[in-house]
Amino acid sequence: AGITVRTVSDKALQENRKRVEELARDLKSVSDELAPKAEAMRSRLKELGPKPDEKAEPESTDITKERDERDRLLKELDESVKLARALAVQADQIMTAIADQRRSIFTNKLFERSESLLAPQLWLDVAGNIGHDLRALGVVSRDTLNRIIESAGAFGTLVLTIAIGIVIIFAARMRRRALTFMARDAVFGEPTPFRVASRAALLTLISLLVPVTAVAVIVTTVDALNILPNRVEPVFSVILWGLVYISFVRGLAEAVLSPDRAEWRAIPLSNESAARIVWIATNISILILADSTFETVSQAIAAGLSLTVLTKAIFSILIVWTLVRGLKSIVPAPRTEGAEASIPEAGSSLTALLRIIGWSLVIVILGSVLLGYSAFAAFVADQISWIGIIVTLIYLLARLSSLAIEGFLLEDTRFSTMIRTASGLSRRSLEQLGVLLSGAAQVLIIGLGLLLALAPWGVESGDVLYSLKAAIFGFTIGDVTFSFAAAFSAIVFFGIAILVTRAVQRWLTAKYLPHTQLDSGLRNSITTGIGYLGFLIAITLSLSTLGLSLDKITIVAGALSVGIGFGLQTIVSNFVSGIILLIERPIAEGDWIEVAGQNGIVRDISVRSTRIETFDRTDVIVPNADLVSGVVTNWTRGNLIGRVRVPVGVAYGTDTRKVEKILMEIAEDHPLVAMNPPPAVVFMEFGPDSLNF
Numbered sequence: 001a002g003i004t005v006r007t008v009s010d011k012a013l014q015e016n017r018k019r020v021e022e023l024a025r026d027l028k029s030v031s032d033e034l035a036p037k038a039e040a041m042r043s044r045l046k047e048l049g050p051k052p053d054e055k056a057e058p059e060s061t062d063i064t065k066e067r068d069e070r071d072r073l074l075k076e077l078d079e080s081v082k083l084a085r086a087l088a089v090q091a092d093q094i095m096t097a098i099a100d101q102r103r104s105i106f107t108n109k110l111f112e113r114s115e116s117l118l119a120p121q122l123w124l125d126v127a128g129n130i131g132h133d134l135r136a137l138g139v140v141s142r143d144t145l146n147r148i149i150e151s152a153g154a155f156g157t158l159v160l161t162i163a164i165g166i167v168i169i170f171a172a173r174m175r176r177r178a179l180t181f182m183a184r185d186a187v188f189g190e191p192t193p194f195r196v197a198s199r200a201a202l203l204t205l206i207s208l209l210v211p212v213t214a215v216a217v218i219v220t221t222v223d224a225l226n227i228l229p230n231r232v233e234p235v236f237s238v239i240l241w242g243l244v245y246i247s248f249v250r251g252l253a254e255a256v257l258s259p260d261r262a263e264w265r266a267i268p269l270s271n272e273s274a275a276r277i278v279w280i281a282t283n284i285s286i287l288i289l290a291d292s293t294f295e296t297v298s299q300a301i302a303a304g305l306s307l308t309v310l311t312k313a314i315f316s317i318l319i320v321w322t323l324v325r326g327l328k329s330i331v332p333a334p335r336t337e338g339a340e341a342s343i344p345e346a347g348s349s350l351t352a353l354l355r356i357i358g359w360s361l362v363i364v365i366l367g368s369v370l371l372g373y374s375a376f377a378a379f380v381a382d383q384i385s386w387i388g389i390i391v392t393l394i395y396l397l398a399r400l401s402s403l404a405i406e407g408f409l410l411e412d413t414r415f416s417t418m419i420r421t422a423s424g425l426s427r428r429s430l431e432q433l434g435v436l437l438s439g440a441a442q443v444l445i446i447g448l449g450l451l452l453a454l455a456p457w458g459v460e461s462g463d464v465l466y467s468l469k470a471a472i473f474g475f476t477i478g479d480v481t482f483s484f485a486a487a488f489s490a491i492v493f494f495g496i497a498i499l500v501t502r503a504v505q506r507w508l509t510a511k512y513l514p515h516t517q518l519d520s521g522l523r524n525s526i527t528t529g530i531g532y533l534g535f536l537i538a539i540t541l542s543l544s545t546l547g548l549s550l551d552k553i554t555i556v557a558g559a560l561s562v563g564i565g566f567g568l569q570t571i572v573s574n575f576v577s578g579i580i581l582l583i584e585r586p587i588a589e590g591d592w593i594e595v596a597g598q599n600g601i602v603r604d605i606s607v608r609s610t611r612i613e614t615f616d617r618t619d620v621i622v623p624n625a626d627l628v629s630g631v632v633t634n635w636t637r638g639n640l641i642g643r644v645r646v647p648v649g650v651a652y653g654t655d656t657r658k659v660e661k662i663l664m665e666i667a668e669d670h671p672l673v674a675m676n677p678p679p680a681v682v683f684m685e686f687g688p689d690s691l692n693f
Contacts, residue, residue, distance in 0.1 A: 125306035171214035207251020242289035501534025577624035649690030
């Protein structure tokens with residue numbers, strides 16, 4: 001009912017969203033608690049069996065009573081689970097409706113049209129209300145001064161004012177001293193990429209923490225004294241936190257661009273361009289503070305709407321003027337001797353992109369002001385600073401995390417050596433881990449930046465986090481509930497099962513099977529079969545973790561069989577043939593075979609194919625189906641004794657007895673030639689140009 005009211009505020013919608021989130025969590029807990037109980041009750045009913053028909057022998061009263069009671073309980077549980085799931089769906093629908101309404105409110109407010117800056121009526125309204133607004137400002141100022149004097153006294157007011165001034169001056173000097181200290185070369189040494197990024201991050205942090213501390217002290221003191229009227233407190237807070245905003249923006253711009261020291265600049269720009277961008281960022285933040293202050297004062301004195309429209313339009317024009325002045329002097333960094341060619345190109349591309357974005361924003365803001373969309377113009381002007389801060393922070397943090405992981409894990413440092421020693425990981429494995437960590441860190445930073453960038457557009461983190469939680473903890477499609485948490489658990493179980501299978505295979509290969517009298521081919525068949533069995537167990541565990549019961553797996557297998565019938569029959573044929581080779585063992589690893597005109601030693605029998613190493617050290621991959629259905633010659637199937645024919649041709653007129661003697665000596669001296677049965681030299685034929693033995 002709360003979201004069906006026509007005139008509902010954004011604040012009320014947010015409160016309703018929180019209530020629905022709590023209800024959705026309760027519903028999920030109820031469903032998770034009752035669903036296993038219903039399954040257990042259903043299993044007990046299966047053990048009791050169905051009711052006997054009229055012709056069958058009647059069962060005992062106890063069994064009938066037990067079945068009826070469990071039927072009743074199962075029906076109640078099923079109804080409760082169905083109701084909880086139905087209400088959970090309704091909660092999701094309400095959440096979607098709330099998000100749609102909030103976006104609609106934001107859009108209507110953003111694109112609400114007012115008088116244009118060129119419209120005479122706007123200036124006439126402001127002129128007509130200026131007397132009332134000035135009188136209201138005077139009343140509020142006198143009330144504030146009287147409230148302060150009544151609370152703290154004249155002397156206390158003077159002391160408080162001086163104390164606030166001292167805190168602000170002290171914070172400004174501390175900020176300047178800290179930035180000067182951190183900017184010294186002695187602290188960071190040579191400007192390597194990591195040192196440049198870390199220096200920029202530290203300077204930004206100092207520019208934020210020092211004024212935040214000072215403002216927190218001032219706000220806490222003023223709130224404790226309770227000397228400001230309620231409608232003046234927002235003005236006071238906006239001014240103080242606006243000073244923090246200006247300090248942070250300027251500090252971030254100076255830290256990343258370093259206008260006075262090009263060697264510490266994180267972005268390839270010229271000195272003039274860097275200084276000009278710092279000037280643009282500082283002035284835009286000052287104008288945003290002034291606009292926010294005027295808007296808060298207007299709310300405090302209940303000024304007319306025309307004054308708010310005019311001030312927003314004027315400050316938007318001032319921001320446009322600041323952009324126009326700054327964009328004219330933004331140029332890429334000049335090419336220096338010994339510098340890489342890609343750096344000036346990167347600087348040129350970045351400068352061109354900045355100029356295009358800047359002039360586009362100038363056109364949008366100026367056009368919105370002239371057409372009467374002052375709220376939209378002010379919003380876009382505010383987003384220039386906000387998006388610029390977010391993009392700069394994302395760039396700085398992503399670069400810093402990437403360089404830090406690269407320095408600690410990918411390079412040969414003491415830290416990486418210690419990790420390799422403690423974990424037993426190889427250098428390549430540690431490098432892969434470092435690349436994965438770097439990618440995960442950058443994805444996390446970019447995701448957080450997107451949330452911050454979308455916040456002014458009416459998309460709160462709660463909206464996104466609710467969707468993420470729904471995806472992580474489960475969403476239902478049909479009768480199956482999918483979740484990333486279940487998927488991650490399935491992957492973990494699958495990995496553990498595979499690791500256990502590999503450990504068993506290694507134990508069999510290295511410990512147990514060498515002490516048996518089994519030949520190498522049978523040993524390989526046993527270890528390979530254990531691998532297949534472990535893989536099937538791993539798949540079964542994973543599917544059960546995902547919540548797929550046997551009937552659902554049967555449906556999936558039936559659908560998969562259709563695909564097998566159309567396009568996977570060759571793969572399945574090779575797979576089944578591989579199993580036949582392992583069980584029947586017509587060939588085994590180490591056998592000398594001949595198939596399809598290829599002679600060689602069997603080196604590996606895998607799921608789909610068999611690898612044969614020929615006598616010229618090349619690998620021939622033969623599909624298992626060819627080995628099962630084709631003709632295969634196995635020279636060493638029964639034993640290692642076989643006759644090898646070596647043709648030798650000699651010229652006509654050669655002493656045949658001498659040839660026979662030499663060939664026999666060669667055969668008898670060879671270590672692989674058996675003496676029983678003994679080798680033999682046989683004259684075969686008169687060739688066209690040789691006597692063939």
